[in-house]
Amino acid sequence: DAGVIQSPRHEVTEMGQEVTLRCKPISGHNSLFWYRQTMMRGLELLIYFNNNVPIDDSGMPEDRFSAKMPNASFSTLKIQPSEPRDSAVYFCASSFPGENEQFFGPGTRLTVL
Amino acid sequence: GDSVTQMEGPVTLSEEAFLTINCTYTATGYPSLFWYVQYPGEGLQLLLKATKADDKGSNKGFEATYRKETTSFHLEKGSVQVSDSAVYFCALSFSGSARQLTFGSGTQLTVLP
Numbered sequence: 001d002a003g004v005i006q007s008p009r010h011e012v013t014e015m016g017q018e019v020t021l022r023c024k025p026i027s028g029h030n031s032l033f034w035y036r037q038t039m040m041r042g043l044e045l046l047i048y049f050n051n052n053v054p055i056d057d058s059g060m061p062e063d064r065f066s067a068k069m070p071n072a073s074f075s076t077l078k079i080q081p082s083e084p085r086d087s088a089v090y091f092c093a094s095s096f097p098g099e100n101e102q103f104f105g106p107g108t109r110l111t112v113l
Numbered sequence: 114g115d116s117v118t119q120m121e122g123p124v125t126l127s128e129e130a131f132l133t134i135n136c137t138y139t140a141t142g143y144p145s146l147f148w149y150v151q152y153p154g155e156g157l158q159l160l161l162k163a164t165k166a167d168d169k170g171s172n173k174g175f176e177a178t179y180r181k182e183t184t185s186f187h188l189e190k191g192s193v194q195v196s197d198s199a200v201y202f203c204a205l206s207f208s209g210s211a212r213q214l215t216f217g218s219g220t221q222l223t224v225l226p
Contacts, residue, residue: 004156033213042216043202043216048213056213091156093157100164100206101147102159104157104158105156106154107156
């Protein structure tokens with residue numbers, strides 16, 4: 001069975017460039033979560049969706065970050081313009097309706113030079 | 114607000130040693146409790162969970178018991194292996210449409226041969 005799929009796995013870009021991270025949740029899951037992981041701040045929830053609708057984006061660090069979920073099988077996290085302090089591993093996770101357990105993707109390691 | 118506190122790492126043990134990683138939580142009500150594990154270069158995976166007081170979650174030789182009176186969910190394993198080297202996260206979640214996970218800061222475990 002395919003798990004949560006994220007792309008790209010690694011991204012290296014220069015400051016000021018736009019970055020788009022992609023996530024395909026597990027089929028049948030109706031909740032999707034975006035997390036950021038750094039050594040300094042640990043694992044932070046950025047935003048989550050239920051049934052493609054953003055529920056809580058209070059974790060999004062600033063207006064440079066935006067996330068969309070146009071349908072049940074795809075979500076994007078965009079950073080524009082990117083800054084060196086955005087360098088982190090970004091995880092997407094999804095869960096079944098009515099279940100607490102989240103299934104995580106392998107992550108995208110972002111490096112902003 | 115809800116929070117999870119884990120013992121500070123890193124933890125270094127010899128193979129076959131006994132492992133305890135402490136986790137306590139603060140929450141209004143009775144959440145479900147989880148341990149997730151993150152192996153190097155990978156996303157988080159659910160290790161075990163417990164949904165009500167006195168429940169014991171277990172998997173791969175790891176155990177944790179939901180203690181309401183001490184608001185704790187300590188992770189234990191009787192004999193660790195080198196392959197258990199990873200970062201361990203304690204987390205909580207409430208039932209409801211959101212089912213957002215609140216994570217602890219993670220504990221790095223290294224097991225030496």
